[in-house]
């Protein structure tokens with residue numbers, strides 16, 4: 055017999071031996087010796103009250119053996135001689151599209167402008183230390199896409215839990231910890247992600263797929279509204295009749311190329327703002343009601359905040375407990391910040407994007423002349439402003455949180471995890487009013503919701519501009535571009551995902567659509 059139940063384990067009892075078996079036996083009124091196993095289905099922390107509780111959802115096996123833990127089989131077959139599907143971009147969408155092609159018996163041919171994970175590291179060092187951005191290899195471009203040197207948070211708002219489970223199990227198959235299958239807020243960590251990504255690459259190659267690094271797609275050859283070939287590195291052409299376009303939201307050259315070729319695009323609403331960084335112990339003390347260090351069994355605390363300000367949402371985005379702020383620019387002449395954290399989340403800082411919704415239909419009248427690229431141009435302008443204010447390098451403009459809200463230039467700044475360094479700047483006056491004034495009100499109200507959050511010990515750092523794509527590449531019910539047969543816009547760049555998991559799910563969907571009628 056198997057029974058699914060919820061258990062509440064106080065922090066003080068969490069480490070007690072066999073605590074889940076003991077609690078299950080009590081809850082089900084059975085003898086402890088009849089319980090053959092307890093499988094954790096979900097684990098979360100309830101820290102709303104000072105007495106912290108671990109909530110478990112468990113399956114209790116009574117006089118019955120525990121089954122194998124995976125629900126999905128990944129049936130990869132040799133596709134070396136199969137028909138090709140071309141996939142542009144090897145981020146989560148491209149990786150999962152390639153894996154799905156192999157399961158379906160088609161050969162993925164991946165074109166990726168960036169380098170493999172190992173070689174990519176050198177270019178990340180160059181951004182952090184020499185302030186030089188390699189425009190093909192950076193925090194957004196390269197093997198594994200923007201997801202590789204990230205936090206590896208695997209949260210998604212998707213309601214298709216089955217699909218989410220499949221994505222998670224595939225990550226575990228490729229070396230991620232199986233803890234992600236049960237944690238309410240699963241994450242992998244930037245130190246573990248490259249190995250998972252490398253294992254995915256090895257599966258694709260082992261089963262006959264192709265991956266071409268340092269290969270940027272520079273044109274599409276289209277005849278009679280049907281894709282015929284793709285141009286690589288401005289030179290060679292590669293014949294292709296099914297192309298999954300998974301280039302992410304930072305591939306501006308792809309948006310410009312499509313626009314120049316009069317291939318329909320649409321402006322999409324998105325969000326922009328700043329990254330805020332607190333000492334982690336401040337967030338821990340607020341969330342865990344403690345004054346000193348957090349309990350050793352508790353992870354670095356996180357938060358999620360949202361507030362309506364003058365008709366727009368202001369909210370926290372991609373919060374990284376125990377993490378680092380990173381320079382996520384994809385071109386020289388711009389400053390873009392984002393966040394990542396290691397698997398242990400043991401750095402001394404907590405950072406989070408705090409962003410304001412931008413409604414492209416109402417908020418950007420001065421940018422109308424850019425048509426579907428108006429959001430992109432607005433985003434670009436802000437990133438250039440940050441570059442100038444930061445001192446024309448990857449040093450980022452920053453202000454103490456309280457000075458930003460009170461409208462004062464900071465005399466000095468707090469210590470930071472951001473390696474290229476910070477430059478004190480009047481972000482309160484440099485940010486457009488649409489964003490700046492809403493952020494200031496948003497921060498004040500966050501300070502009321504979380505006592506201690508609004509503090510001079512926090513910095514805000516500009517700009518957090520790449521939250522989601524400002525452009526949508528339309529597609530029809532077959533997931534094909536309505537004008538171009540054989541072109542499948544996919545993942546975050548197409549406007550169909552926001553984060554690692556939803557991009558991966560969209561990659562699988564696009565692979566399934568691309569192989570239809572082949």
Ligand code: FAD
Nearest residue numbers: 143145147167199200201204205207271302545546553554
């Ligand atoms: P991308 O990951 O952007 O991949 C696109 C790929 O296409 C890139 O590798 C790029 O090099 C390649 N490409 C672009 N143009 C071309 C071209 N012309 N030719 C060939 N190749 C091309 N999301 C989360 O869910 N959790 C997190 O914790 C998280 N943290 C993040 C931290 C950072 C620092 C960053 C930058 C992002 C983070 N994200 C996070 C967002 C997440 O990484 C993206 O949502 C996700 O990677 C999008 O997947 P994608 O495959 O659609 O696009």
